[in-house]
Amino acid sequence: MKPGDTIKVRTKENEFTGILMPNEETDSVIVKLDNGYNIGISPKSIVKKELLKNKPASDTKKETPLKKDPKKKTITVLHTGGTIASKVDYETGGVTAHFTASDLIQLVPEIKDIANIETDLVANMMSEDMNFSDYQKIAKAIQRHAKAGTDGIIIGHGTDTLTYTAAALAFMFEEIDIPVILVGSQRSSDRGSSDAAMNLICAAQFISGIDTSGVYICMHENTDDDSCVILPATKTRKMHTSRRDAFKPVNCGPVARIDYIDRKLELFNDIYKGNKLTIKPELSDKVGLIKTHTNMSTSLFEFATKNYKAIVIEGTGLGHAPTSIGKENLKKYEILKSFIKKGGIVAITSQCIYGRVHPTVYSNLRRLSNIGCIFCEDMLPETAYIKLSWLLGNYSTKETKELLPKNLRGEINFRLDPGDFY
Amino acid sequence: MDYEKLGFMCGIEIHQQLETHKLYCECPSIVHDKDPDIFFSRKLRAVAGETGKVDAAASHEKKKDRIFNYQACTTSSCLVEMDEEPPHPMNKEALEIGLQAAHLFNAKVIDEIQVMRKTVVDGSNVSGFQRTALIAVDGYIDTSKGKINIPLICLEEEAAKKVTEDDKTVTFRLDRLGVPLIEVSTDAGIKDPDHAKECAEKIGMILRSTSRVKRGIGTIRQDVNVSIKGGVRTEIKGFQDLKSIPDIIIGEISRQQKLLKKGEKVKSTVRKAEQGGKTVFLRPMPGSARMYPETDILPVIPSDIALDDIELIDDKVKRYGKEFGLGEDLAKKVAKSAASATFEKAIEKSKVIKGPFIAETLISAPREIRRKNDIDISNVSENQYLNLFALIDAGKVPKGAILDALVAISKGKFNKDAYKGVSQAELKKSIAEIVKDNPDKPFGALMGMIMAKFSGKVDGKVVSEIIKEQLK
Numbered sequence: 001m002k003p004g005d006t007i008k009v010r011t012k013e014n015e016f017t018g019i020l021m022p023n024e025e026t027d028s029v030i031v032k033l034d035n036g037y038n039i040g041i042s043p044k045s046i047v048k049k050e051l052l053k054n055k056p057a058s059d060t061k062k063e064t065p066l067k068k069d070p071k072k073k074t075i076t077v078l079h080t081g082g083t084i085a086s087k088v089d090y091e092t093g094g095v096t097a098h099f100t101a102s103d104l105i106q107l108v109p110e111i112k113d114i115a116n117i118e119t120d121l122v123a124n125m126m127s128e129d130m131n132f133s134d135y136q137k138i139a140k141a142i143q144r145h146a147k148a149g150t151d152g153i154i155i156g157h158g159t160d161t162l163t164y165t166a167a168a169l170a171f172m173f174e175e176i177d178i179p180v181i182l183v184g185s186q187r188s189s190d191r192g193s194s195d196a197a198m199n200l201i202c203a204a205q206f207i208s209g210i211d212t213s214g215v216y217i218c219m220h221e222n223t224d225d226d227s228c229v230i231l232p233a234t235k236t237r238k239m240h241t242s243r244r245d246a247f248k249p250v251n252c253g254p255v256a257r258i259d260y261i262d263r264k265l266e267l268f269n270d271i272y273k274g275n276k277l278t279i280k281p282e283l284s285d286k287v288g289l290i291k292t293h294t295n296m297s298t299s300l301f302e303f304a305t306k307n308y309k310a311i312v313i314e315g316t317g318l319g320h321a322p323t324s325i326g327k328e329n330l331k332k333y334e335i336l337k338s339f340i341k342k343g344g345i346v347a348i349t350s351q352c353i354y355g356r357v358h359p360t361v362y363s364n365l366r367r368l369s370n371i372g373c374i375f376c377e378d379m380l381p382e383t384a385y386i387k388l389s390w391l392l393g394n395y396s397t398k399e400t401k402e403l404l405p406k407n408l409r410g411e412i413n414f415r416l417d418p419g420d421f422y
Numbered sequence: 423m424d425y426e427k428l429g430f431m432c433g434i435e436i437h438q439q440l441e442t443h444k445l446y447c448e449c450p451s452i453v454h455d456k457d458p459d460i461f462f463s464r465k466l467r468a469v470a471g472e473t474g475k476v477d478a479a480a481s482h483e484k485k486k487d488r489i490f491n492y493q494a495c496t497t498s499s500c501l502v503e504m505d506e507e508p509p510h511p512m513n514k515e516a517l518e519i520g521l522q523a524a525h526l527f528n529a530k531v532i533d534e535i536q537v538m539r540k541t542v543v544d545g546s547n548v549s550g551f552q553r554t555a556l557i558a559v560d561g562y563i564d565t566s567k568g569k570i571n572i573p574l575i576c577l578e579e580e581a582a583k584k585v586t587e588d589d590k591t592v593t594f595r596l597d598r599l600g601v602p603l604i605e606v607s608t609d610a611g612i613k614d615p616d617h618a619k620e621c622a623e624k625i626g627m628i629l630r631s632t633s634r635v636k637r638g639i640g641t642i643r644q645d646v647n648v649s650i651k652g653g654v655r656t657e658i659k660g661f662q663d664l665k666s667i668p669d670i671i672i673g674e675i676s677r678q679q680k681l682l683k684k685g686e687k688v689k690s691t692v693r694k695a696e697q698g699g700k701t702v703f704l705r706p707m708p709g710s711a712r713m714y715p716e717t718d719i720l721p722v723i724p725s726d727i728a729l730d731d732i733e734l735i736d737d738k739v740k741r742y743g744k745e746f747g748l749g750e751d752l753a754k755k756v757a758k759s760a761a762s763a764t765f766e767k768a769i770e771k772s773k774v775i776k777g778p779f780i781a782e783t784l785i786s787a788p789r790e791i792r793r794k795n796d797i798d799i800s801n802v803s804e805n806q807y808l809n810l811f812a813l814i815d816a817g818k819v820p821k822g823a824i825l826d827a828l829v830a831i832s833k834g835k836f837n838k839d840a841y842k843g844v845s846q847a848e849l850k851k852s853i854a855e856i857v858k859d860n861p862d863k864p865f866g867a868l869m870g871m872i873m874a875k876f877s878g879k880v881d882g883k884v885v886s887e888i889i890k891e892q893l894k
Contacts, residue, residue: 013560
């Protein structure tokens with residue numbers, strides 16, 4: 001008997017008829033009754049199990065190519081996995097890899113009124129499992145579709161590491177001539193309250209409504225279903241585990257706002273428009289990210305300096321690391337010092353997230369600065385990690401050290417606006 | 423009317439709110455909260471359910487494409503109600519009550535309870551679905567017209583309350599959203615409209631027997647399913663009042679009969695109970711396509727949960743009469759009220775004072791004090807009641823002083839020494855003086871003067887005997 005079959009289960013007290021459901025978590029038999037409820041029956045209470053009807057074969061529809069409207073832009077939606085735009089097969093419990101244009105249009109019919117839609121399944125994974133090779137796969141897909149003439153790309157992505165991917169793509173494309181918008185969803189698309197459709201529609205509206213290029217993120221602006229914001233790829237962070245408006249620009253404001261009700265677009269910055277596409281796709285996996293804390297073990301510093309070419313320190317406050325007082329902490333200082341001397345790179349960021357690090361305010365900061373630690377201004381720790389990986393993948397150590405504190409893709413803001421902290 | 427000949431089929435569903443925290447978060451179940459301080463708005467989409475079909479009721483609502491405005495209070499709603507945080511595990515106390523109710527309905531508890539999402543896109547559930555779990559099956563109740571089956575007992579969350587509505591927007595209040603509900607459904611075996619009322623009463627009594635259900639208007643709702651030969655099942659929602667059940671059923675029968683006489687097809691619909699036995703169309707009947715698993719919550723294994731034994735209110739009434747000599751009326755009042763636990767504790771410890779005195783005090787004293795003194799003594803705790811009964815039982819506070827003592831306790835000014843009895847000799851002396859000073863006054867007036875003098879410190883019965891003796 002397999003999931004989807006109609007079965008009859010007799011227990012000591014009852015008899016249940018329904019559809020057998022998949023169950024990977026417990027050993028009980030889960031049956032979907034006629035009234036829609038699922039119940040779990042313990043194997044201990046089962047007297048007899050009987051197959052009544054095999055699972056009906058699913059009708060495989062042929063994909064009919066969608067007609068293109070020449071007056072509309074063409075948007076390619078790349079799917080990489082995660083909650084957004086994925087279809088759950090409730091009978092097997094798995095997320096189906098079938099992700100066609102018509103699937104997407106069935107899910108979000110409004111999108112075909114905005115643009116011609118093409119789709120491409122690049123990956124199907126939860127974003128916490130992503131590796132640099134996945135970024136390269138996505139970048140290649142972008143390149144391919146850009147060459148084929150698409151007007152813009154939407155990437156459906158799991159939210160957990162969406163900002164890492166956004167930063168990686170922003171660095172990998174040295175020049176870009178189409179907009180690439182990463183879109184996630186904090187409520188799965190199988191529920192009526194999902195934010196997936198609105199985030200997708202707003203992203204499509206942005207691509208269709210303005211002539212621009214570059215990598216951006218499009219997510220809910222607040223808890224209401226009334227507007228989305230376009231966020232910068234290198235300065236955005238997931239700041240809440242579950243809210244729709246979890247994605248916030250850090251040390252800057254959003255790029256644009258799309259009103260979901262009247263579909264109006266509001267721009268907050270001058271917008272870039274490139275005219276060609278060049279890519280530096282290499283990423284080094286010899287970079288580590290360390291968060292400092294009190295009572296920190298020296299062995300972590302030993303491990304990092306032994307295994308990486310570069311380390312991003314997510315320090316405390318203005319960029320402190322526990323390297324000044326006490327035998328162990330002084331040992332950590334010496335470890336960093338000799339690491340840098342031998343060509344290692346140490347980037348300093350802050351776990352405060354908001355604000356800028358500073359190399360000279362306190363003597364302990366100066367001690368780090370003196371041995372050659374590079375203070376990364378107001379760069380997010382995760383962005384510094386991606387940037388360093390990209391720099392080391394494509395440039396020499398010397399060039400990397402020079403480029404790290406320079407603003408390449410909007411990752412550094414040299415003037416902080418008081419309104420950008422909330 | 424011959425209901426059997428009519429092909430009368432009728433079942434009821436009872437939804438009873440529970441007196442616990444909300445079902446899937448730690449918010450208290452305050453169903454009438456103060457002025458809202460959280461405001462947000464959402465849109466909902468009809469989505470294909472587990473079987474890949476969009477539910478008829480869901481797509482009916484989606485066509486309206488309305489904006490839902492929500493109002494909430496931080497005292498009774500959190501991110502969970504706002505659909506901004508995943509649900510917490512099912513409230514254990516609510517589940518216990520559900521399982522207790524299942525036993526009282528003679529039902530069989532499911533081995534492994536699965537929480538489901540029932541698609542609801544009319545805005546009354548912020549998430550777009552209502553969480554519901556089938557916890558027991560195949561129960562029954564005994565009625566005057568035979569056994570009525572209770573095929574399903576579910577534990578679900580209450581929906582938000584609609585405040586206003588127009589073509590473009592609907593406004594809801596969230597305080598009620600997530601309050602646990604037990605849903606008890608009978609099969610279609612109810613014999614006639616009056617029998618439906620009897621079944622609803624019996625189910626209500628059983629649920630109240632768990633003593634952890636909410637009381638008052640809106641905390642229990644009845645839905646009735648009715649059909650006759652040639653017609654189809656119609657669900658009538660939102661009865662607040664048991665008495666109206668027979669009239670509304672009779673009204674629905676004649677509506678279906680009229681349609682059938684005109685040769686029209688009766689559509690399967692959900693209708694709302696209006697005053698005067700009428701119903702109005704709400705939406706098409708939802709099908710099983712609207713249910714899919716709530717993947718955020720692990721299944722619950724109820725056999726791990728230990729339950730206390732519960733006595734039905736009806737059985738309690740009988741026992742109070744038999745064991746403690748309460749009249750039926752008083753026994754019912756105590757058994758139904760929250761005071762029944764206090765009553766049982768007090769009577770267990772008492773050697774002298776009897777059941778009727780304790781019961782009468784618990785039921786009538788608060789009302790009498792409110793009427794006479796305009797004081798609300800609901801702040802008097804169970805322990806304070808028990809201590810007072812103990813003092814009376816030990817003869818340290820006279821029975822007649824109980825109202826006076828309760829007022830003092832409520833005000834925080836109770837001093838048991840103030841009730842130290844007046845000695846018999848002292849009392850006799852005082853009475854003799856008063857009788858002598860007022861030779862012309864009748865018995866009642868003398869009684870009044872003496873009771874006023876010893877306010878609450880003496881027993882009226884004793885005083886009256888002494889006066890009678892002295893007047894001889």
